[in-house]
């Protein structure tokens with residue numbers, strides 16, 4: 001495994017982070033325990049979760065993933081060995097505090113709920129799951145200006161997060177699904193008000209969605225913020241298993257065809273076919289090639305992988321050993337140029 005520091009901190013994290021949003025829906029607690037045990041045995045010390053999970057989002061399963069992780073931490077008695085990341089929801093889900101906000105009241109309730117379910121008294125990296133502002137996200141490409149939609153001022157959000165840090169409930173902070181403007185505002189506001197700077201931004205990033213490279217990645221370099229890449233396989237598409245309209249049993253897009261519509265574009269299929277062809281030429285499983293590309297980006301702090309089966313988890317973690325040569329990168333970039341960002 002490869003390790004680096006979470007930017008702005010002394011916290012060391014593995015280049016591969018274990019995503020957990022299937023725990024409590026596609027994966028039982030027993031399967032989740034097996035995944036977490038195996039991940040740790042391979043040197044992974046970084047887990048990502050959220051109050052919102054399991055996914056797909058349902059009122060009945062709200063908080064279930066955190067509960068499973070909490071049970072595991074208690075049973076294994078290894079809290080201090082894991083760097084735990086969780087998130088407070090943004091607006092949109094009525095069953096969570098009537099729709100999430102980043103006001104003091106909402107953030108305090110969100111954090112206390114997560115701490116309780118996780119059976120811990122601190123979260124290493126506390127993230128805002130998506131902006132309160134009206135921004136393009138989860139498949140949106142265009143920014144529509146809607147000034148009438150209110151949001152909690154950056155200063156107030158940072159003040160509450162700083163208090164969490166001062167109380168020892170949180171060690172570092174991050175944002176997610178953010179735009180370059182939002183990222184810069186958090187940084188600027190922290191500097192102007194002597195508050196904690198964001199360490200990370202957790203955005204989607206994969207061979208079929210490299211939008212992050214356009215605006216956000218420069219900020220990562222210039223402002224020392226790390227990307228935590230999510231959905232690095234586009235939800236499993238980049239494994240190649242859906243090619244030719246195959247619908248593999250018990251797989252995400254077979255089980256929940258309407259939930260993730262943004263991944264269904266025709267050009268996504270074409271791009272995936274090309275990446276799969278390249279992987280076959282290189283005699284590498286397509287998933288490993290796709291993940292290795294993400295692992296090796298210089299603005300990445302950690303690649304948040306997801307798996308529902310142990311065979312997937314093993315394959316995905318082993319992507320850490322794949323080298324992306326200049327020649328492979330050129331071939332990948334050629335496909336990207338022909339099919340840019342079909343699944344934003």
Ligand SMILES: NC(=O)c1ccc[n+]([C@@H]2O[C@H](COP(=O)([O-])OP(=O)(O)OC[C@H]3O[C@@H](n4cnc5c(N)ncnc54)[C@H](OP(=O)(O)O)[C@@H]3O)[C@@H](O)[C@H]2O)c1
Pocket residue numbers: 018019020021022026048049129176177202203229230231232233234235236237239241250251252253287304305306307308309311312313315316
């Ligand atoms: N901040 C956010 O808004 C946000 C959003 C999404 C995710 N996340 C985080 O990122 C993590 C990962 O996201 P993701 O699950 O979308 O990642 P992903 O890597 O794009 O998709 C993972 C899914 O692909 C399939 N898969 C994985 N490895 C495979 C392999 N080797 N061969 C074939 N199929 C394979 C599995 O689903 P099937 O077995 O069902 O096919 C697995 O659950 C989440 O757990 C969560 O922590 C954050």
